[in-house]
Amino acid sequence: MLTLTDNAADVVKKIAEQVPDSAESGLRISQAGSEEEAGLALTPVEAPQPGDQVVDDGGARVFLDPTAADLLGDKVLDAQVDPDGSVQFGLGQQA
16 A cells, blocks of 8 residues: 655645645545556545545545556655745655
């Protein structure tokens, strides 16, 4: 199952806090584009979609659609906030 670094957990919580009026909010990772040109999209959402795998790391909630869950099952999500406030996410292999 996907795990989060402390930095990623903090960033995910801050992003989820921007979703109005939702106690179930989180960051959803889903397949973007067609299967031939598969990529992943990260979107703040009010709640998980049916079939999503839910990763809850100390209140940082990440929802993975089935494709993302398969791709990221053995990964670690990290995040870095640049001086201008933009966020960069990265993936690493679990130890």
